[in-house]
Amino acid sequence: MANIGFIGLGIMGKPMAGHLVKAGYTLYVYDIMHESVAELKSLGAIPCRNSKEVAENSEIVILMLPDTPDVEEALFGHDGVSAGIKPGSTVIDMSSISPIATRKFAEKLAKLGAEMLDAPVSGGQLGAQNAALSIMVGGKAEIFEQIKPIFEKMGKNIVLIGGNGDGQVCKVANQIVVALTIEAISEALLLASKAGADVTKVREALLGGFAQSRILEVHGERMIKRTFQPGFKIKLHQKDLNLALQTGRDIGVSLPNTATAQELFNAVSADGGAELDHSAMVQALERLANFTIGGK
């Protein structure tokens, strides 16, 4: 079994790294948070002083970090992965970051003789804990096949989308659809409720036809029952839509409703709702309508 490095032991990374240790892999770990490192050490992982040391000891280096600049710093910054990586190694970036930056990182790593896969996930903290993440992968097919047994320790729905960056593109597309479907359900249920209809019955009727979606099932119910504990936090979805809008600007795609959805998230955040579930986007429209679903 290959030695694995794991950089980034946050809400997502910690349980993911834990699954690998439990599966018997020798795991070298690094995070700026000492508590997280100590927790992994107690499971059997080996702490490192920096990302370079992780890379020196591992054939496979996994990153699970908040955003594009964090990944760039861990890979190419002072004492970063690139300073310690051996030719023939593979870097797997499971963070959700810019597809365009991802392609540049893969090119720079290739010059050092290292392969790269981008492998962002969906499924959140619960998916990470239960090893039930969806994993959207970009990179070479032969590298994907080599790494697949490792992905299977962390996730269930594991799909190779295409070349480097395409996993990140798929994740961005996913987050656009999720946010805009939440927005669609918000407009429809709010209009129905303020017009005097029973939204529970409207939701049921809509689930029987072309308006059906997982979001109408799950998030539509949250809007009606007013249960906005996450779930998936608005502040994380803001980051994802920022990636979408940035990618749209970079490659020249106009995303009008993504822009509006982001502004509605911003409005809920401005009112203290950044930690709420993303279905709380409806609250911004409710404020504009001076009316809450259910008539409260």
Place this chain on the structure above:
Amino acid sequence: MANIGFIGLGIMGKPMAGHLVKAGYTLYVYDIMHESVAELKSLGAIPCRNSKEVAENSEIVILMLPDTPDVEEALFGHDGVSAGIKPGSTVIDMSSISPIATRKFAEKLAKLGAEMLDAPVSGGQLGAQNAALSIMVGGKAEIFEQIKPIFEKMGKNIVLIGGNGDGQVCKVANQIVVALTIEAISEALLLASKAGADVTKVREALLGGFAQSRILEVHGERMIKRTFQPGFKIKLHQKDLNLALQTGRDIGVSLPNTATAQELFNAVSADGGAELDHSAMVQALERLANFTIGGK
């Protein structure tokens, strides 16, 4: 069996009326199009000279007309239903029209001793032909129960949503969700495609998670395969979103993404696409991006 009147024998009304004649009802029919009336006559329906004459001969009067002013004219205009209707009769408006106007019409009919149900449908021409329409009903529960056997000759998923107008509210909510989900899929697949990913694989990956919807299944595939024959025509969805936006203005609900979706429909129409399937909304975004899904 009650005598039934049927006013409006268009693309939808003609097959719906046909099912009632075949089921053995005595059907009095009226339409301004003589060919449609003649066709129903050949099946056994009895032609009338105007809506008043339909009402004089029927205990139940069904309307299936294009828009709010058409329904108002048929009910309360010269030689309209209200001039011939008998106390104890029931008017069933199966057109998709304004929920607010619907409530006014129900009040006016109540003063003449007549009941009213609003019962807009979804499922399109094919649903009408196959007696497989979804029917969203507003009105009194006891009237709904009386009429249900008649609805069952024309549809399958038949739901009482609430009081007068609530069937129309539900239909408007349905059309908002459908249009905005088409828009969401359009933004996501276009971004993914212009970013270089294989949209077929992106769509498959998205179907496995929270981005899943009937629209992603059906209309997402149409966007990828470039099959834009209707289906449901853009010009009809424009009418429905106009109802949504008008209702939003009337009751005070801001519908920002519905407004954008309508403008995108308007752009496709301006380019000659009014008769295309509503999934062709993607063409407006494609024009803005100077790129077509699949890279053509």
